[in-house]
Amino acid sequence: MxxxxxxxxxxxxxxxxxxxxxxxxxxxxxxxxxxxxxxxxxxxxxxxxxxKPRQGCSLPGLESFWEERLTNVATPLWRFPYEEQLKVKSESQKKVLQTLASCLRELGTDKLEITQRPDGLCCPLHSVVPSPVINGYRNxxxxxxxxxxxxxxxxxxxxxxxxxxxxxxxxxxxxxxxxxxxxxxxxxxxxxxxxxxxxxxxxxxxxxxxxxxxxxxxNSSGHxxxxxxxxxxxxxxxxxxxxxxxxxxxxxxxxxxxxxxxxxxxxxxxxxxxxxxxxxxxxxxxEPYIFEEVLGLKFRISPDAFFQINTAGAEVLYQTVGKLSRADKNTVLLDVCCGTGAIGLSLAHQASKVVGVEVVEQAVEDARWNAAFNGISNCEFHSGKAEMVLPQFLMSREDDRLLVAVVNPSRAGLHYRVVQAIRNCEAILTLIYVSCKPEGEAMRNFLEFCCPPDSGKKLVGKPFAPLLAVPVDMFPHTIHCELVMLLTR
Missing domain, CATH: 2.40.50 (OB fold (Dihydrolipoamide Acetyltransferase, E2P))
Incomplete structure (x- = not known):
């Protein structure tokens, strides 16, 4: 299998x-x-x-040939009208969900909503949410x-x-x-x-x-x-x-x-x-920092801190995550791989508390500054590898409030110990996984979260099930978009 x-x-x-x-x-x-x-x-x-004069020489037609080759590599959908680009990305996401459903069936899932879907998807797929900005969007x-x-x-x-x-x-x-x-x-x-x-x-x-x-x-101010x-x-x-x-x-x-x-x-x-x-x-x-505004909040960004590449698109992404999370005043929101705290801070008004985890120390300092500057007092941010910080936090917590986990890892996906910690924590009933490359290592994480219990792999908690997938286009002209996957149990 x-x-x-x-x-x-x-x-x-x-x-x-x-x-x-x-x-x-x-x-x-x-x-x-x-x-x-x-x-x-x-x-x-x-x-x-x-x-000094430039080295090398220029050959007729050489520059245009390489420019087009780079364009086809970096922005392969550039020839398509934007509406057509969204259709291509929608088909890509369908294949992701079909593959996930097929693999879960082979692993023995008993979820009827996966095994009996006539479209072969693991869950309903929304239309791709378009980017508000199509050209020159990279920050x-x-x-x-x-x-x-x-x-x-x-x-x-x-x-x-x-x-x-x-x-x-x-x-x-x-x-x-x-x-x-x-x-x-x-x-x-x-x-x-x-x-x-x-x-x-x-x-x-x-x-x-x-x-x-x-x-x-x-930033949007031109700095x-x-x-x-x-x-x-x-x-x-x-x-x-x-x-x-x-x-x-x-x-x-x-x-x-x-x-x-x-x-x-x-x-x-x-x-x-x-x-x-x-x-x-x-x-x-x-100045040591650059600043950006998202959803009415001001964010400080250090040189190596992660911040979504498309600022206008980030607002749409965070609003989508907020709606799917269903966080309320009876839940604690876990923001794993939080960067400068943008997701957690934008949802802090919904939850009773936000706990962020990030490996880049400067980004954590930014997140703490961002919380203080914006007058948000129900957030705390921890610096360190998620596989070290998160299991310890979940084991030591004493309150009985439910947890909503939002994870936004790099293309390398989540460390296996992070998956284990979330999967085995009974208080986490809702998981939002945000991935810019769901066909890559994120797919491995999806299978680990949703497969039947496996004591040999120490995945003993009740499996999650995909409930809804919402693609958000953050990268016009490229083949990629962010896939926001809602998993529940």
């Missing part, structure tokens, strides 16, 4: 025409940048005088540095190809419809900075080089945070300080001042990804 379910999942994943793993996207100053630039015209002229973009189509190793853009196949090409993303113009502008000027820098980019760690990826975060990752290699502290000063100089009083950054961060990292605890984010200029 397990093998059969695995084969079904493989076939399900093959349904998607393209994998976004092939594209890397992933997010008031002390002084106004334009004022700084105006007062430092001499510095600006020095930057322009020292500007966070991650740009890589690597060889472009012309061989230029200091190209800032998104990957096409894979490292395993050794066919990676970095293509500028100026044409992608889901990335806002501000993000494209910052990427363009970061590339200009790299061309002027005597230091090489870090394409492969063992081959040396320094300059790495750029993350740009923006912009840029985060640049740098491999220190064997540079001295004095040399590192020089590079940071040059970077700050470029974006505050050099050509990059036109980006009008409100925050500029620098991270020295010897790993592909590093948290703030592993490699602290160093604020070179401006």
């Amino acid at each position: 397990a093998l059969s379910c695995s084969l079904r999942l493989i076939r399900l994943r093959a349904y998607w025409p393209v994998s976004l793993k092939q594209a890397s996207l992933s997010t008031a100053p002390d002084e106004d940048c334009r004022q700084v630039a105006g007062r430092n015209e001499a510095t600006r002229k020095r930057w322009m005088k020292e500007k 966070k973009s991650t740009f890589s540095v690597n060889k472009g189509p012309d061989g230029n190793p200091k190209t800032v853009g998104l990957y096409v190809g894979t490292g395993r196949a050794r066919n990676i090409v970095c293509v500028r993303a100026n044409h992608l419809e889901n990335i806002p113009e501000k993000h494209k502008q910052v990427a363009q000027y970061y590339e200009e900075f790299l061309h002027q820098s005597p230091l090489d980019p870090c394409l492969l760690f063992h081959q040396g080089g320094h300059w790495r990826e750029l993350i740009v975060r923006t 912009t945070m840029a985060i640049i990752t740098f491999h220190p290699q064997d540079l001295s502290q004095e040399e590192l300080c020089t590079q940071k000063a040059l970077l700050k100089d470029f974006f505050t009083c050099g050509p990059g001042a036109v980006c009008n950054l409100t925050s500029l961060y620098f991270q020295e990292s010897i790993m592909t990804r590093s948290s703030h605890q592993q490699s602290p984010y160093q604020l070179l200029y401006g």
